[in-house]
Amino acid sequence: MLEIKDLTHTYADGHVAVRDVNLTVANGELVSIVGPSGCGKSTLLRCIAGLIRPAEGQVILDGRPADGVPEGLAVVFQDYSRSLLPWLSVRDNVALPLKRRGMSKAQRREAATEALESVGLAAAGGKYPWQLSGGMQQRVSIARALAYRPSLLLMDEPFGSVDAQTREDLEDLTLQVRGGNDMTILLVTHDIDESVYVGDRVVVLGASPGHVRADLPVDLPGPRDQISTRELPEFVRLRAEVGRLVRGVTETTATAAK
Numbered sequence: 648m649l650e651i652k653d654l655t656h657t658y659a660d661g662h663v664a665v666r667d668v669n670l671t672v673a674n675g676e677l678v679s680i681v682g683p684s685g686c687g688k689s690t691l692l693r694c695i696a697g698l699i700r701p702a703e704g705q706v707i708l709d710g711r712p713a714d715g716v717p718e719g720l721a722v723v724f725q726d727y728s729r730s731l732l733p734w735l736s737v738r739d740n741v742a743l744p745l746k747r748r749g750m751s752k753a754q755r756r757e758a759a760t761e762a763l764e765s766v767g768l769a770a771a772g773g774k775y776p777w778q779l780s781g782g783m784q785q786r787v788s789i790a791r792a793l794a795y796r797p798s799l800l801l802m803d804e805p806f807g808s809v810d811a812q813t814r815e816d817l818e819d820l821t822l823q824v825r826g827g828n829d830m831t832i833l834l835v836t837h838d839i840d841e842s843v844y845v846g847d848r849v850v851v852l853g854a855s856p857g858h859v860r861a862d863l864p865v866d867l868p869g870p871r872d873q874i875s876t877r878e879l880p881e882f883v884r885l886r887a888e889v890g891r892l893v894r895g896v897t898e899t900t901a902t903a904a905k
């Protein structure tokens with residue numbers, strides 16, 4: 648279980664990016680995080696990833712306070728162009744973090760090949776990242792995270808720079824891989840529909856400073872489907888509710904504005 652307790656982070660210039668964030672995520676849960684630009688989504692992820700030490704509060708993983716980068720963590724960022732090493736082949740990029748797992752060269756190669764297959768890039772292992780399209784590079788980043796078999800996967804706008812079709816494919820891929828592995832996923836997105844489509848819960852952050860504004864369960868049947876799930880009345884209701892919350896409009900003010 649991931650527990651975030653009373654987390655506050657103030658940057659060196661005195662800017663309070665997030666204040667008193669409390670959040671509990673069960674093992675195997677996929678939680679979408681949405682909120683207006685600058686509300687502290689990335690700051691929160693970076694605190695959980697151990698990349699920045701929060702000014703106050705704690706990140707607790709399976710009952711133990713996290714100190715530094717947690718064991719079993721993988722991260723996928725939006726900027727795939729900077730996340731892959733251009734001088735390594737695609738397969739070697741995917742295999743690289745597995746050295747930390749103490750796997751032999753043959754095991755690393757096999758795991759990388761398998762992960763590339765799962766993202767539909769079995770044939771691209773011998774190529775270099777710069778020989779692939781943006782969407783393909785992002786799939787390589789996801790394959791690298793999956794090969795690592797993380798217990799916690801943090802995704803920061805992972806599909807932000809790919810075309811709409813690839814984005815849907817990657818959303819489905821995320822749902823598919825998390826189904827087969829007991830992986831806890833936190834996914835930051837600007838896309839409200841996406842947050843509802845992939846999430847077991849949607850956490851809406853409010854701004855100035857960042858705080859948890861709402862935590863909504865997503866009660867949609869699985870397996871989810873890009874066409875039929877998005878037509879369900881519950882999907883339509885939730886996306887409207889999340890949309891209002893992100894824009895800072897409450898039910899009461901929305902009604903009053905009519």
Ligand SMILES: Nc1ncnc2c1ncn2[C@@H]1O[C@H](COP(=O)(O)OP(=O)(O)OP(=O)(O)O)[C@@H](O)[C@H]1O
Nearest residue numbers: 658659660662664683684685686687688689690691
């Ligand atoms: N290194 C830094 N020093 C000072 N302030 C920072 C730093 N990094 C981020 N901030 C500020 O902290 C706030 C939260 O930033 P953060 O990147 O976490 O927000 P976000 O919700 O992820 O934004 P976006 O949706 O635009 O990516 C913003 O006001 C930002 O300007």
